[in-house]
Amino acid sequence: MIYQGKQKIWSDYQKEIPDDHYFYVRSCIRQNLFPASEKTFLDITRNKLGKDFFETEHHTTCGGIAYHCDTIPQETSMTIIARQFALMHKYGYENYVCSCITSFGLYTETLETWHEFPELEAKIKDNLWKTCKLEFAKPKYLAHASDIIYKYRNLIAAQAKYKLINKKTGQPLRVVEHIGCHYGKMFPSKSVGGAEYPYVLAGMIEAWGGEVIDYPERRHCCGYGFRQYHIRSNRGYSLSNTHKKFESMEPYKPDMIITNCPGCPYFLDRWQYVISEMEGKTYGENGHGIPVFTYEEVAGLVMGYNPWDLGLQMHQVGVEPLLEKIGIPYDPKEKYKGPGGKDIGRPELPTCGCL
Amino acid sequence: MGKLYDKLTEDYRIKEGLKACINCGTCTAICPAAEFYKYDPRKIVDIVQSKDDHEIENLLKSEQIWYCGECMSCLTRCPRKNAPGLVIMALRNLSMELGYFVESEKGRQQYALAKIISGNILNYGYCVYARTLKAKDHPEAGPLWEWIEQNMDDVYERNGANLEGEGPGALRRIPQEDLDQLKKIFDHTGATARIEAINRYSMEKAREMGLTPDEYFHHVFNNTEKEHLNQ
Numbered sequence: 001m002i003y004q005g006k007q008k009i010w011s012d013y014q015k016e017i018p019d020d021h022y023f024y025v026r027s028c029i030r031q032n033l034f035p036a037s038e039k040t041f042l043d044i045t046r047n048k049l050g051k052d053f054f055e056t057e058h059h060t061t062c063g064g065i066a067y068h069c070d071t072i073p074q075e076t077s078m079t080i081i082a083r084q085f086a087l088m089h090k091y092g093y094e095n096y097v098c099s100c101i102t103s104f105g106l107y108t109e110t111l112e113t114w115h116e117f118p119e120l121e122a123k124i125k126d127n128l129w130k131t132c133k134l135e136f137a138k139p140k141y142l143a144h145a146s147d148i149i150y151k152y153r154n155l156i157a158a159q160a161k162y163k164l165i166n167k168k169t170g171q172p173l174r175v176v177e178h179i180g181c182h183y184g185k186m187f188p189s190k191s192v193g194g195a196e197y198p199y200v201l202a203g204m205i206e207a208w209g210g211e212v213i214d215y216p217e218r219r220h221c222c223g224y225g226f227r228q229y230h231i232r233s234n235r236g237y238s239l240s241n242t243h244k245k246f247e248s249m250e251p252y253k254p255d256m257i258i259t260n261c262p263g264c265p266y267f268l269d270r271w272q273y274v275i276s277e278m279e280g281k282t283y284g285e286n287g288h289g290i291p292v293f294t295y296e297e298v299a300g301l302v303m304g305y306n307p308w309d310l311g312l313q314m315h316q317v318g319v320e321p322l323l324e325k326i327g328i329p330y331d332p333k334e335k336y337k338g339p340g341g342k343d344i345g346r347p348e349l350p351t352c353g354c355l
Numbered sequence: 356m357g358k359l360y361d362k363l364t365e366d367y368r369i370k371e372g373l374k375a376c377i378n379c380g381t382c383t384a385i386c387p388a389a390e391f392y393k394y395d396p397r398k399i400v401d402i403v404q405s406k407d408d409h410e411i412e413n414l415l416k417s418e419q420i421w422y423c424g425e426c427m428s429c430l431t432r433c434p435r436k437n438a439p440g441l442v443i444m445a446l447r448n449l450s451m452e453l454g455y456f457v458e459s460e461k462g463r464q465q466y467a468l469a470k471i472i473s474g475n476i477l478n479y480g481y482c483v484y485a486r487t488l489k490a491k492d493h494p495e496a497g498p499l500w501e502w503i504e505q506n507m508d509d510v511y512e513r514n515g516a517n518l519e520g521e522g523p524g525a526l527r528r529i530p531q532e533d534l535d536q537l538k539k540i541f542d543h544t545g546a547t548a549r550i551e552a553i554n555r556y557s558m559e560k561a562r563e564m565g566l567t568p569d570e571y572f573h574h575v576f577n578n579t580e581k582e583h584l585n586q
């Protein structure tokens with residue numbers, strides 16, 4: 001087959017993704033902000049698709065946020081990473097999958113740097129032994145958790161109860177995908193589709209019936225910027241970047257946004273809330289925001305999971321208009337319930353009341 | 356060749372991220388920080404490759420090196436495969452080592468970052484940790500986070516997490532033996548020394564500014580006085 005244009009570029013970046021047997025490592029941000037997404041990932045891969053994804057409680061942060069806030073030296077982050085890889089080896093795995101783009105970028109950077117500077121690798125190996133008495137090892141394959149869902153996208157489609165299609169009009173939903181900078185911008189060959197046309201989310205959207213929107217600021221950063229968010233007085237940087245993206249995507253009328261990185265959905269969700277509070281402006285239909293999802297949440301939705309088991313109540317922008325568009329049933333009374341239906345009140349409505 | 360330049364070249368991020376820069380400005384064109392702040396990665400890379408110690412010292416004491424968001428969008432686009440974002444990381448590293456970071460308002464923020472992020476790693480094993488995310492510090496998190504903060508155990512249980520629980524799962528309690536290993540890694544690889552240096556230089560600066568440690572923390576976390584924006 002002769003590929004041309006985007007197809008050609010995609011065919012150049014066909015990352016090898018093993019089918020099974022992974023050592024699974026969590027994301028700090030996803031655990032805190034979208035914990036049900038990780039639960040869904042493990043439920044789909046293990047229980048729905050029968051794959052082996054092993055997790056140990058002994059793994060920790062990769063140190064990535066501290067590294068990119070410049071509060072720990074490179075040698076520290078590399079030794080923490082060596083410890084994670086050593087745990088993988090200890091438990092008998094050689095395929096490593098992480099649930100975080102910052103981690104994925106940092107693991108890739110670390111492996112590349114070790115490859116280029118063997119003396120540094122030797123030093124880290126020595127650090128690891130001296131501090132943890134663990135045997136140094138490197139993964140045979142490194143994947144981001146979205147690579148796995150991408151790999152299984154057709155298996156998921158085969159079990160799907162819903163499609164990313166507007167039930168009323170029969171038209172595909174218009175979907176914005178946001179990749180997260182550290183997935184492919186640093187080492188394009190390590191991502192599905194490269195930096196220019198990353199296909200990891202686009203492939204899911206197409207397999208599940210939606211239509212991918214191309215818009216001018218599609219590849220612009222969400223604005224996290226590490227220190228530019230964690231320090232309160234810097235957050236204008238973060239907000240401005242998200243604002244720029246929403247202004248750019250608005251004319252294309254997206255129905256929803258799917259994100260790759262754990263942090264991006266938070267920023268794209270919460271800065272919509274802030275923009276609506278500050279300026280009274282919303283970007284979705286009928287005065288609503290545009291709902292923002294993790295890829296695990298979207299996989300769960302098409303497979304027919306209860307939206308509140310997927311953690312969609314932990315979003316500020318309401319997801320209900322999108323559920324109605326697809327025709328996914330939900331119980332509004334259940335949304336903010338605690339475990340076992342316990343009444344734990346509900347968040348106050350935003351001033352703007354429309355999110 | 357200057358001493359500061361020599362120090363910088365010891366950093367693997369300079370070895371990786373700085374080949375000959377042709378001053379094309381592509382990095383500045385793509386850079387989200389350059390759009391928002393008075394910031395020009397092209398100039399910074401050019402100063403470093405000039406090897407001029409006086410200029411490099413000014414850079415290490417400047418606001419500029421703290422404007423980058425480390426998104427690495429520049430790396431994709433640079434025709435010479437430089438990585439201005441990595442060059443920035445090496446500059447920040449040296450600025451902290453030499454105590455120059457307290458000379459700039461944005462640099463002084465490292466005190467709060469080290470306390471929050473490195474603190475979370477050592478105490479909990481996570482960079483970010485729900486128990487330390489306070490709605491009052493995160494108004495952008497909306498009324499939703501206030502509700503989550505007030506009902507934290509129930510919300511996380513409902514969402515399938517294992518907050519402070521035994522065994523695997525989201526937000527599990529990371530066993531003490533593993534936290535001890537992280538502490539050993541910090542001690543052995545310079546992260547503890549980094550925290551101590553940041554604290555020492557910051558407390559000197561706090562005294563100079565007439566602020567207690569707490570006041571200094573709140574000051575660097577909440578206030579920006581100088582005009583940083585690229586209007």
Ligand code: SF4
Binds near residue numbers: 379380396400434
């Ligand atoms: S894009 Fe690369 S070559 Fe061009 S100015 Fe920036 S660092 Fe230099």
Ligand code: SF4
Binds near residue numbers: 385387425427
């Ligand atoms: S890494 Fe820094 S210099 Fe490079 S594009 Fe991002 S913000 Fe700009």
